[in-house]
Amino acid sequence: MSCETNPNKAARAAGKPGIPRLASRSAFYLGLAAGVVIGGLFLARRRVAGMVRRLFKSRFQAGQGAPVDPCSLPELPSRTVVKPVSPDRVAEDCAACGASPKSKPGLWYVVGGEAYCQDCAPQAAREADVDLAVPSPAPPPTPESIAPTPARTVIPISASLRYRSYDPLNPDGKVETRLERRQINVRTNRGWIPVRDGYAVWTHDGRETGLGITPMVVAGGDGHLRADRERGWTITHLESGMRIGGPFQDPLEAQGLASILAPFDWKRPAAAFSPEELSAINQAVRRYTAALADTRARRAAEGEGGGQGKMNRLPDDVDLYDAIVVDDAIGGGMVRVIADRGEHLRVMDSAGDVYDIPRWKAHRPDELDYRVASVAMPFDPAEQDETCEHCGRWTGDSTGTTWFKIFGEAFCGDCAPLAAREHDYVFPDDYVLPADEVPYEG
Structure with a gap:
């Protein structure tokens, strides 16, 4: 033989x-896991070292397959978000540059009781330690929210791709992604751990996005952490090891959101993200999660299964x-x-x-x-x-x-x-x- x-x-x-x-x-060796980024991105902006040490204290009890408590991960409470108002609803001039609402159209914000035009509002928000909300464009396409193509309608291949979406800061930006099996180091309340079962997210043209798709991390009966595919999947910021969104039922659901977030430069450290970017990322995650919930509800009503199973x-x-x-x-x-x-x-x-x-x-x-x-x-x-x-x-x-x-x-x-x-x-x-x-x- x-x-x-x-x-x-x-x-x-x-x-x-x-x-x-x-x-x-x-x-084909696998890789990824679970951390936390949207709140964690703010963490790095505000004295990372001291706060991480405090937040890293273990506060969950190890049980058989018990999910790691998200509260025990390096995450900060939600920050104050100031919504924009139209100029016709602002009675005062800009507190920074003195421009009047009539002479300067666009988004205005009221920060700390004072009105600011869209040019001056970011600086005022940084000084007040708040975030500015970015108006939501049309909801992003999700794997199931794209209208089905009518039969016998010829459509160019490049215009029909799923998991193509836009940069929340630039609605015209489109990104197509693919997954690569790889080990990913993720951050938990016990520090960094390597997880072999997951994926790195790449753009179609071969650029690594700095994002990963990872299984949830759970604590086994022996107290050791392990990745559990059945508990769901999350998106991980590889630079910080923290979680951005999830859990999702399968990697393809997570990939839909990763394609929306891919236009951002995720290879930067967490502290490099501006308040405007963080606000836009938060909104993109919320919009996608809401659209996905609607899709799941519709599939359940139609008797379809969800996830890869x-x-x-x-x-x-x-x-x-x-x-x-x-x-x-x-x-x-x-x-x-x-x-x-x-x-x-x-x-x-x-x-x-x-x-x-x-x-x-x-x-x-x-x-x-x-x-x-x-x-x-x-x-x-x-x-x-x-x-x-x-x-x-x-x-x-x-x-x-x-x-x-x-x-x-x-x-x-x-x-x-x-x-x-x-x-x-x-x-x-x-x-x-x-x-x-x-x-x-x-």
């Missing part, structure tokens, strides 16, 4: 488009030869089954490495697994009611052909290659060789 692979076959597999990206086992474990009575599964034992990436041996599976990864994993340490890939690997997810059009985001074809009019999910959107077999090129995706057989092409003996 031999596990040796043919060098030429392996080289051809590794040389195909997209394979170096998240390809090897080592590249538990992992799709492999059946014991089905031969998995040539199936693509996710390796939870070693790498966390998608692999091809080249021999089903009952309790163990012999698999090959996209780098051409062949090895064995326990059957119970693998699961069928879901949409998130395909998205992380930038691989088009095949599906049967007879089983899903979808419309091709490029040509407008309806799945009900398509029989005998495979459709694909690419970056969260559905595409028919004819349009999928164009969409794959648009988003730098590969197809499953290009990502990892089909089993009958693997030069394996035994």
